[in-house]
Amino acid sequence: AQPNYTNLSQALQTIAHEVTFVPNMPNVNVADQLTIIQRSLSNLTDTVTNLSDKVTNLSDKVTNMSNRID
Numbered sequence: 001a002q003p004n005y006t007n008l009s010q011a012l013q014t015i016a017h018e019v020t021f022v023p024n025m026p027n028v029n030v031a032d033q034l035t036i037i038q039r040s041l042s043n044l045t046d047t048v049t050n051l052s053d054k055v056t057n058l059s060d061k062v063t064n065m066s067n068r069i070d
Contacts, residue, residue: 005042009041009042012041015034
């Protein structure tokens, strides 16, 4: 099963926002790090979507070629 990167990305964005309200956070800015992870996951989601579209297009082209041969 594949993870739902959109849900994961949205959840991390929410976490990053809520972490900013936690008092006495260490010097490491966890919210910024979570935002970076969220952005990376969003980019990964876009890449996977584009790849899926390309595979679908390729499959359609192969089907068309096969139909022409028959």
